[in-house]
Amino acid sequence: MQRVGVFVCWCGSNIAATVDVEKVAEVLGKEPGVVFSTNYQYMCSQAGQEMIQESIAKYNLTGVVICSCSPRMHENTFRKTCEKAGLNPYMVEIANIREQCSWIHKDKETATEKAVILGRAAIAKVHLNAPLTSGTSPVKKRALVIGGGIAGIQTALDIADAGFDVDIVEKEPTIGGKMTQIDKTFPTLDCAACILTPKMVDAAQNEKIHIYSYSEVSSVKGFVGNFKVTIKKKARFVDETKCTGCGLCTEKCPQKKVPNLFNLGLDNRRAIYIPFAQAVPKVATIDADYCTMLKSGKCGVCSKVCTAGAIDYQQKDAFIEQEYGAIVVATGFNPIKLDNYDEFAYSQSPDVVTSLEFERLMNAAGPTGGTLLRPSDGQHPHTIVFVQCVGSRCDDSKGKPYCSKICCMYTAKHAMLCREKYPDTDVYVFYIDVRTPGKNFDEFYRRAVEEYGVHYVKGMVGKVVPENGKLKVQASDLIGNQQLHIDADMVVLAAAIEPDKSARPLATMLTASMDTNDFFTEAHPKLRPVESPTAGIFLSGACQGPKDIPETVAQASAAAAKVIGLLNKDHLICNPCTATPDEMMCNGCSSCEKVCPYGAITYVDKEYRGPNRTTLIRRVAQVNPAVCQGCGACTVACPSGAMDLKGFSNKQIMAEVDAICR
């Protein structure tokens, strides 16, 4: 029997308001084996931790139970505390009386009663705890960044700067992501390409960074420090090492009717293409859906004009295997499809555009060369209506329940740019709320209204009807309590943003959790915002939630710092809560080997002393503790009950069950 000390935390009033902490300490003090029991305002504070350490020495404690917040919060804190006092860190058990007791119950008596029972279960468990020592595993000094947008590029540059090798996997033919399509950035109005393209070039020229463009991650195995990743390099039918990016093929290709996805289909490109002039790597790619040579075997113009001989129609998808210590997810976002919002006539008129399309129409490198023209007739628009919150802040059944965060600011930017370039245009912005939390953001929005004369109308557009080359906009003005009818030339929809579609299958591969909107969840929403709950997986940019560029870059660098911290270690401390077989009970059936997801179990023939001084050779299970992650699947699969999990043994869990049901 252990000598157990019980420490009940008040957590200020968080626990003490609904749980009678003194009574809990008193009742638990009478449990068998408990030699000391007390309560304190903040157990996790310096003073609280010192009290635990002093008590361990004074009462010669061999087990500690702390009734406090969730073990997900402070288990490590208290383990370290006890370790410093000379107690094995795995002799500590936490009874969760905050998240799972005081915060969910209002009645003090009920909550106190429940806290006592939870405390009893922890005491029952700690009696059966055994000291555990952690093993170590080596760390591969290489990082993988999935996604080559501004988030991925920044993360990769920062990791490379610290001296580690980084690979960027980008599914498009070029890195750069959404920021390459943007014209100007708020609130400074500096040109997006001017600040992004140097970074793209830096990434390409950095010898520590390797870019896998037009590639995808196809499988991930392993665990923190030792991920084994298969990267699929999609066939681009051009030899990257030979192509010089001269662009001759993209001019000569006879297939001219391919929608240019870089310009969101606003114009056409050839079947062989370089997305834009500053693409990195600047290598041509053949679109297999449109290339007549690949489809019917007749053409071959690009191969004839290519002086470098880089065209290779026989190219196949290639698979590359690589090992990494850490993985950063930077898969980014996309605007939603607007099929559900056809009251805005997006599918009925080319003059109703999304904000990202509008961005291309304003861009000097865009389909109109930077002159704002209506897509339908190429005329200059005189009245432009912006609609905010299209698909954002909706009931779950109709759209996205969250605020997309960036739309208020980019709409203010668009409105301002329109008025600046074309003072003869009337610009209306229909808003529900204008949300501008950010440095110099509200000043920017006020400038749009006060200096540039943009008409901000509190209300919403109800419907848009294309009629005689105009767009009839019917909207509400809630301040004026009237209905407005505007004959507009263009309507711009601030579509909600959603995580990229590739994120969901990726999350499954990485076993990283996602929320109901398919954004990656962070390990702690406030204290660990760039880490996934899965060790070794880090989050960068809009894959974690809607973000603007400054926030994305900040988070990207934060993720890089976390990766560098991990890669700097030569060895990682393993989780000591691993499976362990009782060799005398093992009958060598291989059931455990089959269920182990990590291949941590192997079988060996071992000599045992049998009756009458004979020697028996038996086949028994062995667990590699460096590979075992401690899920416990094998413990239940074992028919003879030989396999058990350290830290969560059968006896411990049953002791908890008994204590709860007592």
Next chain:
Amino acid sequence: MPVNEEFKPTIVAFCCNWCSYAGADLSGTNRLQYPANVKIIRIPCSCRLNPMFILRAFQRGADGVILCGCHPGDCHYTTGNYYARRRMTLLFSMLDFLGIERERTRVEWVSAAEGAKFAATMNDFSATIHKLGPNRRLEDLRCRKD
């Protein structure tokens, strides 16, 4: 069985460390209430749950046992919850065979982001158990509290 007004069921909830335990924490953080008779035991993964633990709980006087794990496909250990699902299916048919009310045991998938679902599930399960009344058939009288 007549519903006893004084009946306070004992419910044991096994929650996997990565999703459901975090989901339970989230429902606490959001101050969503569920009955106090639900007591949570943390296990590393839903596949750590030996069906024996459930029988033990019933034997010791629990009135309902619920297992919560990550959604299928989202298991932290890749496949653990699939094992759990199969094992529980087998256990359910065995409990049926023994004549235990099927509603006394349940498996629910609760992710770390689903605090509201956790609370709703526990409220619903507790109400179900309340309707069923105390567990008599599997209870070991030697383990009786009084």
Next chain:
Amino acid sequence: MIDTIKRISGVNPRKCMKCGKCTASCPAFDRMQFHPHQFVDMVENGRIDELMQSEGIDFCLSCFACVERCPRNVEPAKVIEAVRLAVVRQQGGAHLTPDEIPALLDDELPQQAITAAFRKYRK
């Protein structure tokens, strides 16, 4: 009265985020003293009597454009329907007996109008 309106309509006015898309969609805007977003606000703030006495509640076509386009499923048209029902109930005796109907029928009367008459028509 508020509770009656909420119960009949099944509308929770607290879901409204005051975007005004209902009012922007309303084809009968000009005929009504109060407009869809105001219906919801008036239910929330207890100004039901004012709404019941207001002009033009019968001009709501029940076209359900506001219900269809509301981003948060608040369903303002159901409020106005409930208010109209409440007005009819207050009037009392606002119904026909079956034997009064044949005299009022004419060939061009649509079926729906006959049904509606049971509720609305008053001599």
